[in-house]
Amino acid sequence: MTTVSKRGTSSPRELNRVGDRLSFVYLERCTVHRDDNAITATDADGVTHIPSATIGALLLGPGTRVTHPAMSVLGECGAAAVWVGEHGVRFYAGGRALTRSSGLVEAQAMAWADRRSRLEVARAMYRLRFPGEDTAGRTRQQLLSMEGRRLKECYRRESARTGVPWKRREYHRDDFSAGDAPNQGVTAAAQCMYGVAHAVVAALGCSPGLGFVHSGHERSFVLDVADLYKTEVAIPAAFDAAAEGVEDVASRTRRALRDRINKTGLLDRCVRDIKALLDYDGTREGQAGAEEGPDSDRMTLQSDGDVHVSGGRNYGDEPIW
Structure with a gap:
């Protein structure tokens, strides 16, 4: 059996900034599926393609069905999927951060x-x-x-x-x-x-x-x-x-x-x-002013004195300083 998709995860640099996205798209009484990097909404009027990386939040109203591949691409693009009940009085959401930085x-x-x-x-x-x-x-x-x-x-x-x-x-x-x-x-x-x-x-x-x-x-x-x-x-x-x-x-x-x-x-x-x-300027203490912008994709380990050292290394026999 083949996997659903072999496409690698997009880096933050490849994705639209959240500030540049559409606020939300509301769908109801349709089936939401995936076509390459877009999602599709299929109803009685036909198929509508929606670029997933341009969505801030996808509101799924009554009568909608969504496939696993569609949720996969929404999660990869950092779009929130919001299930909205009748008249919008119910709410459920999930999504993946566009940033790799904490x-x-x-x-x-x-x-x-x-x-x-x-x-x-x-x-x-x-x-x-x-x-x-x-x-x-x-x-x-x-x-x-x-x-x-x-x-x-x-x-x-x-x-x-x-x-x-x-x-x-x-x-x-x-x-x-x-x-x-x-x-x-x-x-x-x-x-x-x-x-x-x-x-x-x-x-x-x-x-x-x-x-x-x-x-x-x-x-x-x-x-x-x-x-x-x-x-x-x-x-x-x-x-x-x-x-x-x-x-x-x-x-x-x-x-x-x-x-x-x-x-x-x-x-x-x-x-x-x-x-x-939150008084956030894009840096974290303990890393000599290292930039922690949206494109940052690095893992560190915490040491004494709030010092952060590079991950992926063994520090058993060598000093951190």
Whole structure:
């Protein structure tokens, strides 16, 4: 029996930067397969080819089937595969990092492990979300109060801008249709933003679970990142979709959000924001300022004094220094 594919793994240099990719592609009621380095979507209208290396996140909606070769090429290209349930109220994702370096996830872990630096990153996240707010010295309770106030202001502002009536935020986990049109749009926008954020986090090699605002969930950091753009990108797209009518709000929200993400270059901005929040400049201590960029593909061994030495060697009879 032959193997599924004998093609070697692509190096980071051969792959599109996550900031240059499409935000997401949504598919439903089709079969997803692989054709060389592309994936194909086959439905009643025929076959559509999608270059896999240009996708940030592939959203697989109801009625989709995906083959093993398709998942193999998506994983190799670092694209997140997100299974989305009916109306987008379920979420499952996975992906492979575009980087071979652990520098960014180590910076994330160091910032997360210390309570003071963890709070400082959370304050920086709120400064990004709400420009003009002074978060210096704010407690977590004060930050949460700020968030609640600014979100209510955002909902009222978007309601006035679009003419869509707004009462309050309601999310019915088991019944998407129970919410009114703007609530359905906000829910659909949130799910898409989680997929996009997860794609960027996975591509950069960060840990989805080490959050600075959210905690206790396997995607805490993903939720942190997605929320950075909630009031600027996600909520306005949801209200724009709801303003067009009460039918098919979820699909219109996805299209409006996709257009906003691509127009504003959000993926590239997301990469820059994550690196700035984690104070990551592309180097790791202990390696004499060695570059740890996305093309780095080297394994080291840890020695005393936080010194890193080259892997693949036996140090049994020779000094490390």
